[in-house]
Amino acid sequence: AQSVTQLDSQVPVFEEAPVELRCNYSSSVSVYLFWYVQYPNQGLQLLLKYLSGSTLVESINGFEAEFNKSQTSFHLRKPSVHISDTAEYFCAVSLIQGAQKLVFGQGTRLTINP
Amino acid sequence: DAGVIQSPRHEVTEMGQEVTLRCKPISGHDYLFWYRQTMMRGLELLIYFNNNVPIDDSGMPEDRFSAKMPNASFSTLKIQPSEPRDSAVYFCASSLGTDGVLEQYFGPGTRLTVT
Numbered sequence: 001a002q003s004v005t006q007l008d009s010q011v012p013v014f015e016e017a018p019v020e021l022r023c024n025y026s027s028s029v030s031v032y033l034f035w036y037v038q039y040p041n042q043g044l045q046l047l048l049k050y051l052s053g054s055t056l057v058e059s060i061n062g063f064e065a066e067f068n069k070s071q072t073s074f075h076l077r078k079p080s081v082h083i084s085d086t087a088e089y090f091c092a093v094s095l096i097q098g099a100q101k102l103v104f105g106q107g108t109r110l111t112i113n114p
Numbered sequence: 115d116a117g118v119i120q121s122p123r124h125e126v127t128e129m130g131q132e133v134t135l136r137c138k139p140i141s142g143h144d145y146l147f148w149y150r151q152t153m154m155r156g157l158e159l160l161i162y163f164n165n166n167v168p169i170d171d172s173g174m175p176e177d178r179f180s181a182k183m184p185n186a187s188f189s190t191l192k193i194q195p196s197e198p199r200d201s202a203v204y205f206c207a208s209s210l211g212t213d214g215v216l217e218q219y220f221g222p223g224t225r226l227t228v229t
Contacts (some may be wrong), residue, residue: 043207044218099225102159104156
């Protein structure tokens with residue numbers, strides 16, 4: 001079975017500071033990796049995904065994540081955050097072969113302070 | 115497209131009552147997922163359908179929960195009888211089969227409070 005661990009439940013940072021949200025996964029087979037974002041009182045939205053190829057993937061709003069197979073990690077980073085990035089961020093995995101479902105981590109609440 | 119539509123957005127009910135949550139997936143999507151989100155347990159997959167057929171219901175907590183998908187454009191999640199511990203936000207999501215699980219589109223959720 002797959003599992004996802006997000007190491008920080010809350011991350012407070014100041015506006016324009018860099019941020020890293022950590023995600024580690026466990027799986028005996030190859031997986032796809034995702035980051036979803038949930039803004040207050042909304043559903044989740046896909047932020048970025050790693051399927052294959054380059055281990056560094058980027059989103060349109062400046063976030064990036066790097067797949068590290070040896071460390072089974074998929075950390076999310078942004079060099080300079082904005083107030084509007086305040087949200088909860090979820091890391092998720094799915095099997096490449098087999099069950100068509102996502103396994104989510106517990107989420108990391110990112111709070112941006114002015 | 116309007117996205118995934120869920121109704122009601124908020125539901126407050128008394129313990130023992132039947133609750134029905136509704137979901138309309140994005141047109142053309144053939145996967146539908148029901149999730150429950152709580153502070154204690156995070157985001158849990160309850161059940162998912164492919165082409166209206168339930169594929170995996172291993173996340174359904176107990177027999178009080180049931181889900182149906184009578185057609186490609188409508189699904190329900192029913193709790194009967196409801197209990198205070200069922201209080202949570204319930205999300206419906208859909209995705210396109212050719213993409214598999216590669217991107218799920220979530221609805222806004224139904225916040226259920228059972229008193």
